[in-house]
Amino acid sequence: xxxxxSGGEVRRILANATGTDPDDWHLCLKARYGMAVVFAGLADVxxxxxxxxxxxxxxxxxxxxxxxxxxPVYADLDPASLSISDPAGLISAATRAIVAQNTLGIxxxxxxxxxxxxxxxxxxxxxxxxxxARLARGDDGQPLADVSIHSAGIEKVLPIGFGGAxxxxxxxAATHPGFHHALRTRLxxxxxxxxxxxxxxxxxxxxxxxxxxxxxxxRPAARRLxxxxxxxxxxxxxxxxxxxxxxxxxxxxxxxxKLLTWLPRLPQMYVLVVECTKSDNREPExxxxxxxxxxxxxxxR
Ligand SMILES: Cc1ncc(COP(=O)(O)O)c(C=O)c1O
Numbered sequence: 601x602x603x604x605x606s607g608g609e610v611r612r613i614l615a616n617a618t619g620t621d622p623d624d625w626h627l628c629l630k631a632r633y634g635m636a637v638v639f640a641g642l643a644d645v646x647x648x649x650x651x652x653x654x655x656x657x658x659x660x661x662x663x664x665x666x667x668x669x670x671x672p673v674y675a676d677l678d679p680a681s682l683s684i685s686d687p688a689g690l691i692s693a694a695t696r697a698i699v700a701q702n703t704l705g706i707x708x709x710x711x712x713x714x715x716x717x718x719x720x721x722x723x724x725x726x727x728x729x730x731x732x733a734r735l736a737r738g739d740d741g742q743p744l745a746d747v748s749i750h751s752a753g754i755e756k757v758l759p760i761g762f763g764g765a766x767x768x769x770x771x772x773a774a775t776h777p778g779f780h781h782a783l784r785t786r787l788x789x790x791x792x793x794x795x796x797x798x799x800x801x802x803x804x805x806x807x808x809x810x811x812x813x814x815x816x817x818x819r820p821a822a823r824r825l826x827x828x829x830x831x832x833x834x835x836x837x838x839x840x841x842x843x844x845x846x847x848x849x850x851x852x853x854x855x856x857x858k859l860l861t862w863l864p865r866l867p868q869m870y871v872l873v874v875e876c877t878k879s880d881n882r883e884p885e886x887x888x889x890x891x892x893x894x895x896x897x898x899x900x901r
Contacts, residue, residue, distance in 0.1 A: 629848075645782050
C-alpha cells in the first residue's frame with residue numbers, strides 16, 4: 601500500500617509540484633523497483649516484446665526491462681538532449697514501449713515520441729530519475745508520458761539515498777485499460793522492506809559519510825567489506841551489474857519523512873543544478889532571480 605500519512609503527504613507534494621493528482625503517484629523504495637513493476641505489468645498484459653530505450657543510462661534502468669522478459673532495443677542518441685533521437689525505424693510489431701530518459705535533467709521536446717507512441721499504440725515511459733518532480737509537457741502544458749519514473753536515490757538530486765516514485769497518467773485508463781489497472785494494483789500492493797533493508801537504509805548516509813572520510817587508500821577495501829557484510833547498500837549491486845534485480849519494494853515511513861523534508865527544497869536544489877551544469881534547456885529569460893543562502897541566484901520559472 602502507499603502507506604501511512606507521510607506517504608500521502610509526499611504524494612500530495614509531488615502532485616502539487618507537477619500539477620497532477622496525488623492518487624496517480626505511487627511510492628517505492630527505489631526507482632528501479634517502480635520500473636520493474638511497470639515493465640513486468642507491460643509484459644504480462646501486452647505480451648513480451650521489445651522496449652526502445654537509450655544506451656546512455658545506468659544498468660538499473662535496463663534491468664527492469666530484462667527481468668520482465670522484454671528485450672531492450674537501443675536507439676541512437678540525440679547530441680542536444682542526450683536522449684534518444686527519432687527511433688521510428690526501430691518500431692516493429694514486437695515493440696511495446698519507448699523510454700524517454702531526461703538525461704541529467706535535460707527534458708527535450710517529447711512531442712515527436714508521443715506522436716510515434718500514439719501511432720503504434722505504444723506506452724511512452726519517461727525516466728525522470730535525474731530530475732525528480734519534473735515531467736515532459738506538450739504545448740498545452742499537459743504531461744506527455746504515460747508513465748513517469750522519479751528517483752531520490754543515490755547520486756540523484758536529493759541527498760537521501762532512497763526513494764522512488766511512479767506517476768501513472770490517468771489517460772492510460774482509456775488507451776491501455778488492462779495495463780493501467782495492473783500497474784495501479786501492483787504498485788499499491790508492493791511489500792514494505794524487511795528489517796535488514798530498513799537497517800541498511802537507516803545507516804546509509806552515516807556509513808557513506810564515514811567511508812568518505814577514511815584515507816583514500818583504505819576506502820576501496822572498507823567499501824568492499826561493508827558491502828560484503830551487507831551493511832552498505834551499493835548504488836548498483838554486483839547482481840544488478842549482471843542483469844538481475846531484487847524483488848520490488850514499497851517506500852515506508854523513514855524514507856517518506858526524508859522526502860517530506862527535502863522535496864519542498866527542490867526549487868533551491870534545481871537552482872544549484874542549473875548554476876552548476878547549465879543543463880536546464882530553458883532560455884535565460886525563463887529564469888527568475890531569487891536568493892540562495894543569501895546569494896543572488898536564478899531558478900526556472
Ligand atoms: C536514468 C536512471 N534511471 C533509473 C535509475 C534508478 O534509480 P534508483 O537508484 O532510484 O533505483 C537510475 C539510477 O542511477 C538512473 O540513472
